[in-house]
Amino acid sequence: MDSRLAPDMLSLAQQVVVLADSLEGAAALLTGRDAAEVPSAAWVFNRGSDHLVGPMPRTLGQARDRLDEARRSVLASLDAPRLPARQDASRPLIVARPGHARHFALDRFVDDYLLPNAYFHLTMIHALLRHAGVPIGKADYEGPRPYTLG
Numbered sequence: 001m002d003s004r005l006a007p008d009m010l011s012l013a014q015q016v017v018v019l020a021d022s023l024e025g026a027a028a029l030l031t032g033r034d035a036a037e038v039p040s041a042a043w044v045f046n047r048g049s050d051h052l053v054g055p056m057p058r059t060l061g062q063a064r065d066r067l068d069e070a071r072r073s074v075l076a077s078l079d080a081p082r083l084p085a086r087q088d089a090s091r092p093l094i095v096a097r098p099g100h101a102r103h104f105a106l107d108r109f110v111d112d113y114l115l116p117n118a119y120f121h122l123t124m125i126h127a128l129l130r131h132a133g134v135p136i137g138k139a140d141y142e143g144p145r146p147y148t149l150g
Contacts, residue, residue, distance in 0.1 A: 015121050020067050021070070
């Protein structure tokens with residue numbers, strides 16, 4: 001869990017934490033809440049703090065549990081009553097950090113910030129697992145096929 005692809009990169013455990021916590025924070029922002037309401041997300045969106053919420057995963061099982069819990073949390077926060085009937089793609093969205101805030105339009109936050117960052121950390125997790133000898137491949141990264149053969 002301490003392995004890194006390069007000395008200045010986050011460890012596998014840290015990649016898991018950043019992915020899980022940033023998705024929880026993004027779900028909060030997308031449902032009109034402040035990411036500060038999600039303690040783990042507050043760390044991710046407020047870089048510079050040495051404080052992580054909860055323990056770092058020390059095993060692959062703990063890493064899987066951290067990601068599964070984030071998935072459940074995100075799905076629960078995206079329930080229909082919280083979401084507006086129609087999201088305005090240009091709706092302002094603010095990611096506050098100590099000393100400054102980043103202002104986005106909703107669509108730019110999702111397309112140019114959230115998704116690239118999530119896929120980056122997911123890719124790093126996949127690469128670190130492969131490098132450690134875990135027998136996973138492209139299909140494990142992509143998930144189930146979105147098509148049928150025939």
